[in-house]
Structures are given as C-alpha cells and as structure tokens.
Amino acid sequence: MAPLTEFARPLVMSGPSGTGKSTLLKRLFDEFPDKFGFSVSHTTRAPRPGEEDGKAYHFVSKEKFEELISQNAFLETAKFSSNYYGTSVQAVKDVMQQGRRCILDIELQGVKQIKANHPELGCVYAFISPPSWGVLASRLKGRGTESDANVKARLEAAYKEIEYAKEKMHDYVIVNDDLDRAYELFKKLALGEENVKSDELPPLDDHEDYVQIEK
Numbered sequence: 452m453a454p455l456t457e458f459a460r461p462l463v464m465s466g467p468s469g470t471g472k473s474t475l476l477k478r479l480f481d482e483f484p485d486k487f488g489f490s491v492s493h494t495t496r497a498p499r500p501g502e503e504d505g506k507a508y509h510f511v512s513k514e515k516f517e518e519l520i521s522q523n524a525f526l527e528t529a530k531f532s533s534n535y536y537g538t539s540v541q542a543v544k545d546v547m548q549q550g551r552r553c554i555l556d557i558e559l560q561g562v563k564q565i566k567a568n569h570p571e572l573g574c575v576y577a578f579i580s581p582p583s584w585g586v587l588a589s590r591l592k593g594r595g596t597e598s599d600a601n602v603k604a605r606l607e608a609a610y611k612e613i614e615y616a617k618e619k620m621h622d623y624v625i626v627n628d629d630l631d632r633a634y635e636l637f638k639k640l641a642l643g644e645e646n647v648k649s650d651e652l653p654p655l656d657d658h659e660d661y662v663q664i665e666k
C-alpha cells in the first residue's frame with residue numbers, strides 16, 4: 452500500500468483545556484468548510500432532544516459498546532459519569548473516505564491509547580501549548596464557563612498534559628500566544644504542507660503558582 456500523504460493522516464490535537472483548541476478549529480472550519488471533518492463518536496449516554504443517531508453520536512447500549520471494545524474497534528475510549536465515549540476506527544475512516552482530513556481533539560488518555568494501539572492509522576500529533584501557566588489560567592477563568600472548582604480541576608489535568616508534552620511525545624508543538632500567528636502554523640499543518648516548522652515548547656515551569664500536585 453502506498454504511504455499516506457501528509458493530508459490523509461488523521462490529525463490528533465491535544466493540549467490543556469483553555470489553551471485554544473476550539474478557537475483554532477473554528478477558524479479552520481470557517482476558512483475551509485469542505486476540507487476537514489470530525490469523526491462521529493460512539494456513546495452509551497441517552498440522546499438529548501434533537502440529537503440524531505449517526506450525526507451527533509452513534510448511540511449504542513453498554514453491551515454493544517463493550518463488544519466493540521473487545522473487537523478493538525476503538526481508537527480511544529473514555530468514561531465520564533458512568534457513560535462510555537469512544538472514537539471508532541471506522542468513524543475515522545468514514546471521514547477519510549469523504550476525502551476530508553480527519554481531525555481529532557482528544558485528551559491525554561486518548562492520545563496515549565491511540566499511540567499504543569493504533570500506529571497503523573499514521574496519526575500526526577499536535578500539542579497546542581499555552582505560552583505560560585499564567586496565560587492558561589487567565590484564559591480558563593476569562594472564558595467564564597467554569598466554576599472555580601472546575602478551573603482548578605482543569606489546571607490539574609493541564610499539568611499532566613504538559614508533563615507528557617515535555618517528554619516530546621508530539622510531532623508538533625503550536626504555542627497559542629498570538630492567535631493569528633498560531634493559526635497560520637496550525638493551518639499549514641492541517642493542510643498537510645511539507646516542512647512545517649514546529650514551535651518550541653515553552654518552559655512552562657511555573658506550575659506551583661497555579662496547581663498543587665501531590666508527589
């Protein structure tokens with residue numbers, strides 16, 4: 452089989468909550484409505500009014516979800532408040548078959564699962580980094596969508612994401628400092644341009660001011 456072109460490789464983006472992933476993605480989808488796609492996830496939670504099966508999610512029973520797990524059908528799965536969520540290999544392939552590049556916005560555990568279990572998909576891993584802990588904390592607070600406890604939990608999760616990035620686990624780092632600059636780099640990467648130069652991961656060593664990590 453011929454190797455995948457850069458554009459055909461699924462693009463896995465990850466990074467702390469509040470670092471600007473949704474903001475970058477929205478710009479990309481606004482500028483290129485036909486080039487990219489998200490895979491439709493599976494979930495065991497009940498559909499909300501107006502959510503169509505196969506569009507919002509593939510809604511399945513817990514038994515069916517567990518059967519799919521045993522068949523290694525998922526790239527990654529996660530459990531939130533007793534419901535399963537997962538991205539199936541087929542859902543990613545469905546996007547690719549439409550001639551679109553599949554973009555996955557995934558948290559740390561999912562990234563680890565894909566890396567460990569699905570190297571055959573040839574994913575490209577991009578870490579969206581905050582310029583500093585201070586900026587991350589103020590964006591999370593400034594978004595106004597989170598309670599104080601929630602901000603704290605997100606910052607604690609951010610610590611793990613950042614420690615993982617420090618192990619140089621990603622193909623590319625994009626520092627979301629100035630949005631226009633970060634977007635230009637993200638766009639090049641998403642369009643599959645050759646020789647895209649990654650940013651350097653900032654030191655991000657001032658976490659003590661923002662999170663207490665028990666060692």
Ligand SMILES: Nc1ncnc2c1ncn2[C@@H]1O[C@H](COP(=O)(O)OP(=O)(O)OP(=O)(O)O)[C@@H](O)[C@H]1O
Pocket residue numbers: 466467468469470471472473474475590591593594627628629630631633
């Ligand atoms: N470069 C930037 N400069 C200033 N503010 C930004 C920048 N990028 C994003 N923001 C703002 O930071 C906040 C967090 O961004 P966003 O919601 O896109 O983060 P996220 O990574 O998608 O978070 P989550 O993982 O929780 O969905 C938003 O209020 C957004 O408008």
